[in-house]
Amino acid sequence: MTVYRVKKINKIAPEGLELFTDKFIVNEDENDPQGIILRSSPVDVDDYPSLLAVARAGAGTNNVNVERATKKGICVFNTPGANANAVVDLVFPMLGVWKRNIFNGINFCKSLTAVDPDKVDSVVEAQKSAYKGEEIAGKNLTVVGLGQIGVRLANGGIQRLMNVKGFDPAPALENIHQLSPQVRVCRALKDAVSDADVISLHLPLNDRTRNLVNAEFLAKVKRGAILINYSRAPIVDEQAVLDALDSGQLGAFLSDFPTAKTIGHEKILTTPHLGASTSQSEGNCSTMAVKELSSYLKYGNVVHSVNFPNIESTPADTVKNRLIVINKDVPGMIANVSNIFSGFNVNIVSYLNQSNGAIGYNIIDMEETIPEELVAKIVELPDVIRTRVIEFA
Ligand SMILES: NC(=O)c1ccc[n+]([C@@H]2O[C@H](COP(=O)([O-])OP(=O)(O)OC[C@H]3O[C@@H](n4cnc5c(N)ncnc54)[C@H](O)[C@@H]3O)[C@@H](O)[C@H]2O)c1
Ligand SMILES: O=C(O)CC[C@@H](O)C(=O)O
Numbered sequence: 108m109t110v111y112r113v114k115k116i117n118k119i120a121p122e123g124l125e126l127f128t129d130k131f132i133v134n135e136d137e138n139d140p141q142g143i144i145l146r147s148s149p150v151d152v153d154d155y156p157s158l159l160a161v162a163r164a165g166a167g168t169n170n171v172n173v174e175r176a177t178k179k180g181i182c183v184f185n186t187p188g189a190n191a192n193a194v195v196d197l198v199f200p201m202l203g204v205w206k207r208n209i210f211n212g213i214n215f216c217k218s219l220t221a222v223d224p225d226k227v228d229s230v231v232e233a234q235k236s237a238y239k240g241e242e243i244a245g246k247n248l249t250v251v252g253l254g255q256i257g258v259r260l261a262n263g264g265i266q267r268l269m270n271v272k273g274f275d276p277a278p279a280l281e282n283i284h285q286l287s288p289q290v291r292v293c294r295a296l297k298d299a300v301s302d303a304d305v306i307s308l309h310l311p312l313n314d315r316t317r318n319l320v321n322a323e324f325l326a327k328v329k330r331g332a333i334l335i336n337y338s339r340a341p342i343v344d345e346q347a348v349l350d351a352l353d354s355g356q357l358g359a360f361l362s363d364f365p366t367a368k369t370i371g372h373e374k375i376l377t378t379p380h381l382g383a384s385t386s387q388s389e390g391n392c393s394t395m396a397v398k399e400l401s402s403y404l405k406y407g408n409v410v411h412s413v414n415f416p417n418i419e420s421t422p423a424d425t426v427k428n429r430l431i432v433i434n435k436d437v438p439g440m441i442a443n444v445s446n447i448f449s450g451f452n453v454n455i456v457s458y459l460n461q462s463n464g465a466i467g468y469n470i471i472d473m474e475e476t477i478p479e480e481l482v483a484k485i486v487e488l489p490d491v492i493r494t495r496v497i498e499f500a
Contacts, residue, residue: 111404114140116148119164123393142400152176162400164392165190165383168413169312177414180433180493182403184412186395191255193388194337195263201361205376207240244268249303252310253278260307261290274299297327305333312339322347331358337382340364407431407470407497416463420470422499428477429497432469435490436462443488451481
């Protein structure tokens with residue numbers, strides 16, 4: 108029986124880990140894993156010579172060098188939507204905490220231990236006006252990034268009687284189909300943010316989004332707007348935000364990423380990267396990531412990869428060997444691979460191919476043992492990135 112080595116990095120919820128069968132050895136100290144399961148810790152795929160796949164139990168994959176992984180034929184997974192409710196479930200309370208002055212109100216209440224017990228009521232009534240707040244109903248909310256989280260947040264804004272706008276340069280259809288028709292989708296970011304009272308960022312960190320919120324961006328927002336960043340810290344130019352808070356251009360900054368410069372600032376509320384930290388979300392992410400990784404290692408199936416096309420096939424009982432071919436998406440690959448099979452007189456019982464525009468992925472099933480020389484010929488094809496033979500008992 109083939110047993111796969113999996114390295115676990117970070118705390119992964121047991122709900123998922125329990126799904127690894129005896130075909131997997133899961134270990135934090137594994138130095139030569141075929142699979143890695145992790146959350147937010149950075150990982151360098153070059154550190155692991157036998158690595159086939161990385162499963163990120165979460166949404167953002169900026170902690171994995173995905174481009175390098177693709178070049179080496181390493182599949183990278185994430186768990187779309189698995190923690191989206193958790194983020195939305197934190198962003199609205201954080202907005203409420205700021206708008207209703209709850210943080211200061213709670214601290215005030217804590218300070219009442221010093222007051223004569225008979226006078227607590229009267230002190231509360233006399234001083235509560237200092238903690239008056241504002242409602243969010245009727246305010247303008249702009250959601251930047253209409254993905255799994257953004258769509259839920261935009262819909263949540265509508266439910267809270269806010270006027271909601273959204274912006275996304277390339278929204279996925281399945282997300283947009285979930286969006287409330289009351290959300291106004293803007294074609295340009297500047298139109299989306301110009302009259303917003305609250306701007307919430309829900310997009311991935313990449314070369315195009317790093318420092319998206321900079322001095323130029325902030326100059327275009329309505330004076331006193333609240334900026335919320337529960338995406339990734341580097342999407343926001345921190346110094347530009349601090350300057351905008353000081354000048355009054357921004358009213359507040361609510362973020363999941365505390366830094367030395369933001370801790371203790373009177374107009375900044377931060378949480379310690381808690382967006383996905385609920386029991387439900389951690390369970391969902393772990394379960395999804397383990398299923399993705401197991402299915403890839405055992406069968407070569409791809410579900411929710413950020414660099415490979417989705418492709419799934421259950422091998423028939425008669426299948427002895429499955430060949431996985433990962434190639435650059437160029438014309439003629441299927442013909443070239445099939446010709447090599449013909450040359451060796453090996454019968455293919457099933458040939459599945461999918462492409463995502465950059466990577467072609469082939470699942471080829473045989474009822475006989477595949478000759479090593481045949482695989483060697485496929486490896487020699489100029490656009491083949493990686494091959495893998497899976498043996499079924
Ligand atoms: N704070 C946390 O704990 C936490 C939890 C989950 C996700 N996140 C972060 O939130 C991000 C979004 O998560 P998701 O689950 O919604 O991902 P998603 O992939 O479903 O959605 C991201 C959306 O952002 C859009 N986008 C890309 N570039 C954009 C741009 N320049 N302007 C506007 N939109 C842009 C994409 O088209 C996509 O629709 C993740 O990449 C991750 O970094 C943080
Ligand atoms: O794993 C976490 O705690 C954070 C995950 C979150 O940032 C994500 O991108 O999904």
